[in-house]
Amino acid sequence: MKVSGQTQIFGIMGSPIEHSLSPVMHNAAFEALGIHAVYLPFLVKPEDLGKATMSLRALNVSGVNVTIPHKGGVIEFLDELDPSAKQIGAVNTIVQRNGKLYGHNTDGAGFLLSLRKDGHFDPAGKRAVIIGSGGAAAAAALSLAEAGVRRLVIVNRNKTRAEVLAKRVKKYFERETLPLALDESRALYWLIKESDLLVNATSLGMKATDRLGINPNSLHSKLFVYDLVYRETHLLKTARRKGLKNLDGLGMLVSQGARSFELFTGKRAPFRVMKNAVDQAIKFSK
Numbered sequence: 001m002k003v004s005g006q007t008q009i010f011g012i013m014g015s016p017i018e019h020s021l022s023p024v025m026h027n028a029a030f031e032a033l034g035i036h037a038v039y040l041p042f043l044v045k046p047e048d049l050g051k052a053t054m055s056l057r058a059l060n061v062s063g064v065n066v067t068i069p070h071k072g073g074v075i076e077f078l079d080e081l082d083p084s085a086k087q088i089g090a091v092n093t094i095v096q097r098n099g100k101l102y103g104h105n106t107d108g109a110g111f112l113l114s115l116r117k118d119g120h121f122d123p124a125g126k127r128a129v130i131i132g133s134g135g136a137a138a139a140a141a142l143s144l145a146e147a148g149v150r151r152l153v154i155v156n157r158n159k160t161r162a163e164v165l166a167k168r169v170k171k172y173f174e175r176e177t178l179p180l181a182l183d184e185s186r187a188l189y190w191l192i193k194e195s196d197l198l199v200n201a202t203s204l205g206m207k208a209t210d211r212l213g214i215n216p217n218s219l220h221s222k223l224f225v226y227d228l229v230y231r232e233t234h235l236l237k238t239a240r241r242k243g244l245k246n247l248d249g250l251g252m253l254v255s256q257g258a259r260s261f262e263l264f265t266g267k268r269a270p271f272r273v274m275k276n277a278v279d280q281a282i283k284f285s286k
């Protein structure tokens, strides 16, 4: 694709950004549909977030994704939020229309789609444990609540954040919720034992040496383990060794990216093309 004066500009703002697979995924989709657009990585430091977001208007950038650590902080610079971004309290997609910046969140829908489609797991009536209380955990928790999960245990290193997220889930969806600290290991052991789904929504696992500290004996044979981290984490290795059903975060990455693409372009996302682009990028990075 030749860049010209008519090329539409999209991108992703985050810090760090060099590991992001979104440019590969979205550029492949633009090319496949013959859309005259380019998707760029923007390294944005926390202290520059306001200036960077304002400049989307000044530079006529059509839309961006937002990643760590800006999903919450970016909200104050936007004109409007859609209902899921409001509920979750985080934005991962910004679309510019007529000089206004609209904030969306496609992480929850992407997570749920992947869980159902890739994992063949229907959360309705099930009991789930989510580790984490940041933006990704909020997206997963609220989408599970909306999908009719029976009970949600929200576990976090900082228990206050787990309590805040549990209240948010209650406020919007009236589900049974239980906040827990990650180091309340005995309670956590039993709660995982009687659950159907365990989700890691912390950033622990991104480094090979990371350990969540979950007792492996709590991972019972009927448990589905979903790790939002894209690589094979220690938790996933343990689940696979025990023969449990499991998924890493790649399916969610492509599903949330496909939803963002549809918000950016108004066109149906070429899901297969996006998935292949991500698979190829991972293959060649190894």
Ligand code: NAP
Binding pocket: 068, 069, 071, 107, 110, 131, 132, 133, 134, 135, 136, 137, 156, 157, 158, 161, 182, 201, 202, 203, 204, 206, 228, 229, 230, 248, 249, 250, 252, 253, 254, 256
């Ligand atoms: P975030 O808002 O920064 O939240 C980070 C979470 O991880 C918090 O709950 C934090 O606990 C916990 N945490 C960090 N370091 C920890 C440690 N050493 N011990 C225990 N807990 C720790 O990040 P996020 O946006 O929610 O993202 C979380 C993860 O999800 C990242 O790995 C991200 O790549 C992944 N993600 C994947 C997708 C996908 O498409 N697959 C989409 C979004 C995010 P405290 O509250 O106690 O600090």
